[in-house]
Amino acid sequence: MVPQVIKLCCQGCGADLEVSEEVRFLTCNYCHSKLEVVRDVTSTHTRVLEKLERATDQIVGNLKVIELQNDLERLDREWESTRQSLLIRGQNGGLYKPSILAAVIGGGAPIIGGIVFATFAGRHTMGWFPLIGIVFSCFGFINLATGLSKASAFQNKQAEYERLREQVVRLIERERGV
Numbered sequence: 195m196v197p198q199v200i201k202l203c204c205q206g207c208g209a210d211l212e213v214s215e216e217v218r219f220l221t222c223n224y225c226h227s228k229l230e231v232v233r234d235v236t237s238t239h240t241r242v243l244e245k246l247e248r249a250t251d252q253i254v255g256n257l258k259v260i261e262l263q264n265d266l267e268r269l270d271r272e273w274e275s276t277r278q279s280l281l282i283r284g285q286n287g288g289l290y291k292p293s294i295l296a297a298v299i300g301g302g303a304p305i306i307g308g309i310v311f312a313t314f315a316g317r318h319t320m321g322w323f324p325l326i327g328i329v330f331s332c333f334g335f336i337n338l339a340t341g342l343s344k345a346s347a348f349q350n351k352q353a354e355y356e357r358l359r360e361q362v363v364r365l366i367e368r369e370r371g372v
């Protein structure tokens with residue numbers, strides 16, 4: 195007696211399958227899931243025994259990408275709050291990125307102004323008056339030093355953030371197979 199062909203539906207991908215009725219285990223030609231034919235009282239259907247490993251790998255890969263994207267977002271958030279904490283308040287109340295140029299201008303102006311004042315006052319007046327210029331110059335040097343150290347702290351933190359971000363972006367690209 196020739197075995198009858200029965201129509202089944204793959205539980206893995208939904209494809210229509212035709213198998214002879216004596217078959218119990220099969221592999222779907224479309225999604226390559228390993229299936230078992232289950233015969234109930236009212237129906238015959240398939241049950242997935244083993245999905246294609248590539249599908250599982252892909253899911254793991256996707257999870258890794260999601261995890262890495264979360265890392266990226268966390269990195270961006272952390273940098274944003276670090277950046278905010280490193281900004282300096284300008285005279286008009288605005289916040290500025292500390293830069294070497296700003297430090298040189300902010301420190302250089304009182305240094306030069308102080309020296310000019312001290313020289314001029316020293317020529318024309320006596321006593322402590324020229325000292326005001328010296329004090330002014332000293333403030334300028336302090337300004338210059340703190341300005342430069344803030345600018346370099348900002349640059350270092352930014353470089354560190356960009357390096358880490360680059361690494362995570364590269365990992366995501368690798369995971370996606372770009």
Ligand SMILES: [Zn+2]
Nearest residue numbers: 204207222225
């Ligand atoms: Zn299938």
